[in-house]
Amino acid sequence: MAVQEELKKIILGLLPQVDCVIGWGPGPDLLCASPYFMRRPEEVDNFLAGPMATQNTALYLPEYKGKKVALVVKGCDSRSVAQLLAEKLIAREEVRIIGFPCAGVADMGKIAARLAPHGEPGEAEKAVYGEKELRITMAGRELVLPLAEIKADKCLRCAHPNAVFSDHFAGEKAAGNDDEFKDLAALETMSLEDRFSFWEKEMSRCVRCYACRNACPLCVCRDHCVASSRDPHWLTQADGVSDKLLFQVTHALHLAGRCTGCGECQRACPAGIPVLLLKRALSRAVEGLFGHSAGLDPETRPPLLTFQVEERTIKEKAW
Amino acid sequence: MSVSSTVSGAAAPELRIVGFLCNWCSYGGADTAGVGRFIQPTDLRIIRLPCSGRTNPLFIAKALLQGADGVLVSGCHPRDCHYAEGNFYARRRLEVFKQLLPVLGVDPRRFEYTWVSASEGQRWQMVVSKFTEQIHSLGPARRLPGAPELEWLRESAG
Ligand code: SF4
Ligand code: SF4
Numbered sequence: 001m002a003v004q005e006e007l008k009k010i011i012l013g014l015l016p017q018v019d020c021v022i023g024w025g026p027g028p029d030l031l032c033a034s035p036y037f038m039r040r041p042e043e044v045d046n047f048l049a050g051p052m053a054t055q056n057t058a059l060y061l062p063e064y065k066g067k068k069v070a071l072v073v074k075g076c077d078s079r080s081v082a083q084l085l086a087e088k089l090i091a092r093e094e095v096r097i098i099g100f101p102c103a104g105v106a107d108m109g110k111i112a113a114r115l116a117p118h119g120e121p122g123e124a125e126k127a128v129y130g131e132k133e134l135r136i137t138m139a140g141r142e143l144v145l146p147l148a149e150i151k152a153d154k155c156l157r158c159a160h161p162n163a164v165f166s167d168h169f170a171g172e173k174a175a176g177n178d179d180e181f182k183d184l185a186a187l188e189t190m191s192l193e194d195r196f197s198f199w200e201k202e203m204s205r206c207v208r209c210y211a212c213r214n215a216c217p218l219c220v221c222r223d224h225c226v227a228s229s230r231d232p233h234w235l236t237q238a239d240g241v242s243d244k245l246l247f248q249v250t251h252a253l254h255l256a257g258r259c260t261g262c263g264e265c266q267r268a269c270p271a272g273i274p275v276l277l278l279k280r281a282l283s284r285a286v287e288g289l290f291g292h293s294a295g296l297d298p299e300t301r302p303p304l305l306t307f308q309v310e311e312r313t314i315k316e317k318a319w
Numbered sequence: 320m321s322v323s324s325t326v327s328g329a330a331a332p333e334l335r336i337v338g339f340l341c342n343w344c345s346y347g348g349a350d351t352a353g354v355g356r357f358i359q360p361t362d363l364r365i366i367r368l369p370c371s372g373r374t375n376p377l378f379i380a381k382a383l384l385q386g387a388d389g390v391l392v393s394g395c396h397p398r399d400c401h402y403a404e405g406n407f408y409a410r411r412r413l414e415v416f417k418q419l420l421p422v423l424g425v426d427p428r429r430f431e432y433t434w435v436s437a438s439e440g441q442r443w444q445m446v447v448s449k450f451t452e453q454i455h456s457l458g459p460a461r462r463l464p465g466a467p468e469l470e471w472l473r474e475s476a477g
Contacts, residue, residue, distance in 0.1 A: 252419065
């Protein structure tokens with residue numbers, strides 16, 4: 001892949017100026033990459049970019065505060081960086097951003113579903129991501145999966161496949177799609193009663209592992225999370241749907257006006273719970289009320305950290 | 320279970336309504352209504368906060384998901400905040416929060432926010448009466464299994 005080689009050149013050029021370059025490298029199996037921290041030139045050989053590079057590299061930035069790092073970013077990752085900058089959680093002079101045109105990442109759940117008749121994803125003997133398809137060899141036979149069919153949902157509606165800002169860019173800019181919040185519209189075809197039942201059922205599978213929180217690049221409280229605080233004790237240790245849902249609602253509320261829709265929370269969930277929907281509901285609300293989409297501009301103040309004396313878009317209840 | 324006499328005079332089983340009131344205006348307004356002996360429904364339990372800007376939406380989410388049938392937030396009128404701008408931040412936060420409710424399957428009418436000053440005893444009476452009526456028309460909220468407060472509520476309700 002030409003862009004991958006171009007990216008490697010940029011990374012090699014930046015290595016002497018930074019403590020580390022964060023990108024993607026070989027993962028747990030042939031289908032999926034892992035976050036990859038490059039410090040030495042020979043490590044750059046294993047760098048990967050493409051549909052398998054699902055993880056959001058911005059996740060690690062707050063931990064690197066005070067050090068200089070370069071980051072390879074997909075469009076969604078760049079929005080997380082922009083949002084972290086807008087909230088002054090990281091310093092601009094400490095990060096170098098390397099962008100490239102993202103053609104979308106693979107959804108491991110969709111791949112697993114397609115492979116199911118033949119075996120588990122981990123059993124793939126060979127996997128090659130092409131321009132348009134993924135070729136997998138499994139149990140001696142080759143399976144061809146069109147990329148369009150295994151792309152993550154967030155990529156199908158992604159408006160910003162190129163980094164929204166960058167210091168270096170490899171390749172030609174790609175065209176984006178429109179996000180019409182069709183996923184929310186689908187949920188909203190249900191009655192209120194059914195939506196409540198939907199969440200009750202979905203959240204009953206939650207094991208409170210907090211992978212959703214830990215994968216979120218904007219959940220920066222880390223060891224001070226309200227979910228683990230005993231004083232005040234907002235969430236009990238009881239194993240009920242009620243606390244599980246309250247935790248999700250809290251995550252969503254803490255991300256209101258900040259969530260860039262990178263989808264990492266949902267991707268990380270081992271129970272396959274559509275937790276991104278709640279955050280999308282708040283993003284849609286903030287967009288509608290304040291015309292603001294998170295992570296597009298490192299300079300704009302998040303809409304919930306400011307106000308207008310006259311709010312023209314807020315219709316208060318007339319009693 | 321106790322019975323509340325709504326302003327309309329109809330007796331109905333009392334519902335659980337939580338009110339988050341700012342210390343400087345709305346709590347004073349509720350007090351003014353009390354001192355004036357205005358008749359009000361008794362479903363509302365008031366929690367006093369220093370400012371409507373202190374209303375973390377988590378408070379409301381916890382109340383609504385874990386035992387309340389309705390939540391009312393009331394603060395100083397815009398431009399009258401004791402801390403100058405707390406209610407301006409609150410207004411944005413609370414409006415955004417309200418829009419999440421239908422996605423959760425919770426009727427958004429179970430939550431309202433408004434402004435009542437310390438001298439507006441009558442406005443307080445009107446707000447609390449209308450909101451209580453609204454919650455009664457919606458009926459008790461659906462409960463999620465495993466809400467620990469429910470046990471406690473059942474006991475305290477006798
Ligand atoms: S809440 Fe989910 S989609 Fe939003 S920024 Fe965090 S991980 Fe990404
Ligand atoms: S990742 Fe999924 S299972 Fe784990 S806490 Fe989040 S919602 Fe629950």
